[in-house]
Amino acid sequence: MPIYLKNVCFTYQPDSPFQNQALNGISCTIHDGEIIGVTGPTGAGKSTFLQLLNGILKPTAGEVEVDGVVTSQLKGRALVNLRQKVGLVFQFPEDQLFEVRVFDDIAFGPRNLGWSEDKVKRAVQWAMDMLGLDKDEFQDRSTQELSSGQKRRVALAGSLAMRPNYLLLDEPTAGLDAYGRQLLLALLRKLNREYRTTVVIVSHRLEDLAAVCQRLLVFQAGQLALQGTVSGVFGHQEALQEVGLQLPPLNELLWKLKAYRPEIDPTVLTLEEAAGEIERAFEVYFQGGPEDV
């Protein structure tokens, strides 16, 4: 079942001199089985939005409904169950490692759910496989002796091991190199395709989102400025620029070329499609094949 947000507002430290309205009147739906991207400038409320989805924060007004239950009505164990269903990976999750053994750290979540040790073992094994952490090599290593990239993978495994139906990730590609980013995005795609996990990714990097997401939510100053398919959102170049977001270089280029050839579609998402657009628009120059140019 989807997650519905109805007119959600959130204020940090209400009724104090430090009160701060982080979200204002957000209404949207996160559909089952989709990969959805959340973007927006810094301070727009993206992280706050994620935390509302797994009940860490409760809306100060409006409702968040997950699988037919309103989060603000949940208490105690029901909240823990919500957090199993909706996994949240914070930014720089490697900071949360605390167990000595890698295995125990990954098992922390599953054990909190009260699973049998047998089930915990299977879940940890599966999560380590998903992240390409070899069990024999890693499970007994000390968490503090790992490289930061390995730590991040262990932390992600810790969230995956709880087998969430929804996986929320806050800036998961921050601080990763190009290869690490590719691996992570491939993992999310695999989770979504093979296990039907709904994935919500917060990122500043529209390229990363364009590579995996079907839809985008664009936040600005606590409000939803834009939402729609990735191509649909990329069609609003000016609006994106206004909120301080930069399109992927590919689309920037297509928008520039569109000034000369209005028939170009600047919202395509792959290199091949972009090449097709350019070829079609500049056909006259390409007539005799590459040698004649």
Add this chain to the structure above:
Amino acid sequence: MFEGAIIGQYVPGESMVHRLDPRTKLILTIIMMTVVFMASSGWGLALSVGVIFFLIWLTGIPLSIYLRGIRSFRILIIITFGFQLFLVPGEPLLQWNFIHISREGLTLGGLMALRLVVVLLLAQFLTFTTSPMALIDGIEKLLSPLNKVGVPAHEMAMVMSIALRFIPIFFMEADRIIRAQVSRGADFESGNVITRLKPLTSIIAPLFIKAFQRADDLALAMEARGYQGGEGRTRLREIRLRRLDLLFLSTGLMVALGIRLIEVYV
């Protein structure tokens, strides 16, 4: 979670008190604390509490915010009160099974609780109106005469300012880690002492790891920029005493003496 870690937070403002020299506020705070702790009569107490509320009013910060700061200490206040109430022997007011409450216990408990509240109010009076850096400057200046007898005033101030600087970061970090572990199903509300130990370590361990890393980084960064200690360091903003400060200090002293005199002779 740490929704209102409000005590010790600076509330920027334009009030007369905000503009005072930090040393003035430190000394005023110490004077008023002394007065309250020495007060031996209901009279003296009432007067000094009145003066404190007047000072608080001058800060222009709503009383409700002060009270909220005190609220987070309510358990401590109640325990303090309870201890005196039930344990101090004396003229019995109420007797029920093994519980007995004496008049002395009631007075002493009330007095202790009141003192605690006053200390908290004064601490907030100071920290709400003085930025942490100004506060440290003030402490360093006040301690500097002790330099001659070998007290490392500058180093002490530096240690305090670094600690102060990192307290909010530490709390934010704690908040972040609590949220992260709660997202992994950590449950702090149910279970017994043993089952709660695990969630607690899951927060404390990462916090300490991070704090030590940060201390290392900071030491390195300070050394890399040539920090060598207090000798010959100048500062960006010099603090100095003005007429307003002298007015506050002399009035404060006079009021304090006045209250003492009333107590002793009236």
